[in-house]
Amino acid sequence: MxxxxxxxxxxxxxxxxxxxxxxxxxxxxxxxFQAGCMGLVKAxxxxxxxxGLKFSTYAVPVILGEIRRLFRDGGAVKVSRSxxxxxxxxxxxxxxxxxxxxxxxxxxxxxxLLGVEIEQAAEALGAALPPLSLTRSGVEDDGDQIDVPxxxxxxxxxxxxxxxxxxxxxxxxxxxxxxxRYLKSNTQQSxxxxxxxxxxxxxxxxxxxxxxxxxxLTG
Numbered sequence: 001m002x003x004x005x006x007x008x009x010x011x012x013x014x015x016x017x018x019x020x021x022x023x024x025x026x027x028x029x030x031x032x033f034q035a036g037c038m039g040l041v042k043a044x045x046x047x048x049x050x051x052g053l054k055f056s057t058y059a060v061p062v063i064l065g066e067i068r069r070l071f072r073d074g075g076a077v078k079v080s081r082s083x084x085x086x087x088x089x090x091x092x093x094x095x096x097x098x099x100x101x102x103x104x105x106x107x108x109x110x111x112x113l114l115g116v117e118i119e120q121a122a123e124a125l126g127a128a129l130p131p132l133s134l135t136r137s138g139v140e141d142d143g144d145q146i147d148v149p150x151x152x153x154x155x156x157x158x159x160x161x162x163x164x165x166x167x168x169x170x171x172x173x174x175x176x177x178x179x180x181r182y183l184k185s186n187t188q189q190s191x192x193x194x195x196x197x198x199x200x201x202x203x204x205x206x207x208x209x210x211x212x213x214x215x216x217l218t219g
Contacts, residue, residue: 004118005107007044007055014056015040018063025071032067039066041122060161083124089114090124166216174209181206 015036022032043059051058093113097105105113111121167175173195180186180194181202192202 004044007047008040011040011044011055011059012037014059015063018060018067021064022067022071027070031070035066035070036063039063042066057161057164061165064162086114086116086120086124090121162217163213166213169216170209170213174205177202177206178209178213 015033018039019029019032019036023029039062040059043055043062046062047053047055047058090110093110094105097109097113107118107122110124111118114121114124116124167178170178177191177195180191181188186194188202188206189199191197192199195202197205
């Protein structure tokens with residue numbers, strides 16, 4: 001398994017954590033998860049270790065961005081005709097490979113079998129995956145159901161990571177204002193004195209900053 005594939009496999013839990021945040025908003029979990037997986041692949045491709053960030057810190061905003069795009073696009077993961085055809089080929093080749101080799105093929109092996117780039121093979125495999133049931137308990141009985149958890153410690157972690165990323169994107173003055181107000185619990189007047197501003201300026205700027213942050217965090 002390549003390093004890229006290893007990163008994707010080891011961080012699939014981030015996708016579940018991000019997708020759970022949007023349960024109950026009108027889009028099926030399978031679609032949320034598929035969009036999040038696209039974000040994870042993009043994050044794996046775009047991550048640069050030299051920037052000094054942890055992969056999870058970089059990946060969470062990218063995953064959330066892909067899921068929010070799903071809502072903006074009307075709630076459906078759009079799959080092109082060519083990708084559908086490639087996914088059908090991928091399903092056949094995967095079955096043949098498993099039958100002959102007795103194991104799942106890697107993404108690289110699937111790319112070779114399909115004669116396409118690794119990225120295209122990954123998309124084709126994702127499009128070919130059957131939907132996962134959220135209510136099956138593992139017993140062949142339609143009456144058996146389990147509740148889908150809507151919150152978890154992982155969800156709190158993704159929230160913190162997303163917030164940290166948004167804070168890093170603020171300019172130095174705005175970031176200092178938010179840190180003083182919400183992390184160090186300074187009053188607006190005390191913050192104004194430390195930043196060389198008036199209390200009115202702090203109040204107005206704070207509202208504007210929070211509005212921008214809320215938009216980035218909620219889409």
